[in-house]
Amino acid sequence: MPADINASILAILPVIVLAAWASILLLIDLFFLRKRPGVTSALTALGLLVSLGLVLVRYPQTSSAFGGMITVDRFANFQNLLLLSSGLVGVALAHDYLKRLHLLRGEYYVLLMFSLTGMMLMGMASDLIIVFLGLELLSIPLYVLAGIAIPRPNSAEAALKYFLLGAFSSGFVVYGIALVYGAAASTGFREIIAAVNNGLANPLWLLLGAALILIGLGFKVALVPFHMWVPDAYHGAPTAVTAFMAVGAKAAGFAALLRLFVLVFPSLAQDLMPVFWTLAALTMTLGNVVAIAQSNIKRLLAYSSIAHAGYIIMALVPFGQVGIASEVVGSVLFYLVAYAFTSFAAWAVVIALEQNDETGLNLEDYAGLGRKYPALAAAMAVAMLSFTGIPPTLGFFGKFYLFRTVIQGGFIGLALIGVLTSLVSAYYYLRVVVIMYMRPGEPVVRQNVWLQITALGSAAVVVLLSVFAQPALTWVAQAILQLL
């Protein structure tokens, strides 16, 4: 069926372009561009933009590819836009940073693109095999990226920890897939759903399988108690990698969770809802409470990213309630957007203050930033307020949407835990602002135009997109999951 193959290839063209571009770039970089690294980053950005363009051109269209293993719906496309934007930010943040740290390796860009293809596949997966394929394609380049700053010991430690726990979690996912296959005799989403609806699936195996997949993906998105790798990996990895990882891997993991649990396993809600509830409560609480004790900005943001995973998983607690499925999906997607732009701004500022010898990362190093570099400090302040959830920022609208979904689902107690932990988070986010604006100091900043653009641009988006939230929310509301 050549026509079918053509349609399939067209459907995943953005991913193919990215993978092919990465392969070619590897060669180009090897032979021609060793001396001129700026070209590699420019070419990477070009590749990402082409892929972004392809997604946009086909945005409203939905299609199914490769015999139903891949679904390209509005949800996947929205997710892809978000992922590709975080890839672009990953390039912008790395450009000067890698040069400064003498980490000029074209591999950074290639690995970033490969990892992106994995992330994109996870959002489009309609088959457990594709979920696993995407997960590995996402993870393996990230392990390497975390360790790319070798011979820094921190970086090596980050890579090793990330790899060991990542491999461990992949094991959970594979075992879960096997059990689901055992229960439903298929790995395709449609077939699993059909088996469940017809009562053919063994409920115990299905439940166990789904739970194991949840654990495996829980590692990826950093839910408590599967979060132990996060602080060290985020801290040790080169900061540009951390920024990309914090947004991209999380978004991809949640995309897979959404598609699996909202679409395929809603029948398990009875048994798994308490599990989700507990995970959410634990993650929000532990992430926020432990963040208070951090004095290193990278570790602080690492724990904050754990906490934000908790807020997002909170919206997944009512995943089995068909009536509000679109709210669940919409609120998670919108929060991912808010989290992404807020993170971009924050990490860009972190990179601007980081020195070549891994200093400049303590909170004290931010003293006096408000006076010396008002623009950067303002971007960071906006990011901190958005993480806290103070209007008018995207973070507030994101939390509003999440809490709304949770209350609609009838979990007022969980929403209460959510707002109370937000209050805790205000304490440590405000501390950053206090140090920047209210303590005297002489911060050392590495000026770079791309860092400035990323920091200020993201901060502007965080504010403006919240005041004019209607279009973004409309897009998100239309980004429904489909089963084609």
Place this chain on the structure above:
Amino acid sequence: MVYLLHPLTLVTFLPLLGALVILFLRAEQKNLARWIAMLTSLITFVISIAILVQFNPQNPGLQLAVNLPWIQVAEWNIHFHLAVDGLSILLVLLTTFLTPIAILSTWTAVEERVKDFMVFFLLLEVGMTGVFLAQDLFLFYVFWEFTLVPMYFLIGIWGGPQRMYAAVKFFLYTMAGSILMLLAILWLGIQQQSFSVPELIAKGGIPADLQIWLFLAFAAAFAIKVPMWPLHSWLPDAHVEAPTAGSVILAGVLLKMGTYGFLRFNLPLFPSAALQLAPYMAGLAVVGILYGAAVSYAQKDVKKLVAYSSVSHLGFVMLGLFALNPLGIQGGILQMVNHGLSTGALFLLVGMIYERRHTRDMNAFGGLWKVMPVYGALTLIVAMSSMGLPGLNGFVGEFTILLGAWGAGSTGGPLGSYWFAGLSALGVILAAVYILFMFQKMFLGPVDKEENRNLKDLNWREIATLLPIIVLIFWIGLYPKPFFNLMAPAVDQLVAILQAASVAGLP
């Protein structure tokens, strides 16, 4: 586009425009920043006067409304809805009136980072005006939470030695209350499919037991802001550390956001809960009146004294509101304005002496009247207004509140006991004690401290900041009728809602 030129949009967002302009100045252009801020806030005040002219006092409902769909996704149904009525018009005027005065007071007091100061100050005005005008719960919450940010920076950057602690405490305390309100707002929005306040009031129909919970969630936010005893502990810190202009706005306007919240949301949205809880709220208010007065008396720092006196004065406002009758509520609203004027002026006066002597310890002064007669005379007027001397504004407000509380004290009335009015009358006497004590210690007697001998009396700019307030102090004290006229129909309508609920609640 026509909505951009609507008076309510203008009065809310004009300061934002000024802030944006100032943002593009260079840090050295201090005077330009001051002038732009001053001009913007004055034009804003003129616009608010224009609103007052267009306002029809006979109409009890919302007027001059701007109502645009803002977020219309998935039953969110959020509107950009601004409107003014008798409950809010005076507070809007108070905001636009006090802002230029506060800015004028910073002319020489703030020399560092003037540009940033003015930006935050104007942003604060946007938030405050928005709070008083918003008629959509979501929009209200956005403005409400937003006011935290500029105030936090004003305290934290330009404040006293303990400023960082005070700023963070202020932020966290206030946020703790607001997030509970946010949950209640969300719940209302989902259950009633609307965030519009007038729609929610008209719809009603929330069961009485649920009303209690919602009432308490909203009250958590407002009671901290007021602040009601025992949630007041952020207030002395914030006030003492804040720069003078910040204290003026904090006392003058921000605290009123709390009492206004009770008035605008708790009473009409949850009337049966308000009736049930009125004695408890009034009880806390009375404790606040007495406690605030007693603690004020014990202070050595004159700014702390004024700060604690706010706890006492706002207790009166709360008592008036929860008398739930026209007299009490009208007195409460007027007392909000009075407190804004007299306490605002007191903070200005404290700031003026602090600029000269760099201390606020009352023991460091004595016999100031001989050295600074103008300062002494103006302080005397403001102090008398604050303690409720007949002929000045404070008396009118407190007397009306006491009448209201007395009226509500009959058996079967909302408060059900005359003790509330009786005990709070004691607060009026206590106020006289601590105010006169302060005045005697600082202004009377011999000039026994060397440093005080050569203090300069007030200059023209300083007199100009105080004069408009003093005019209003006399005006309200001698002829309060126009002020009551503005709010009477709206208050009557509110009381009618409460009465309907009380009739419905009878067994």
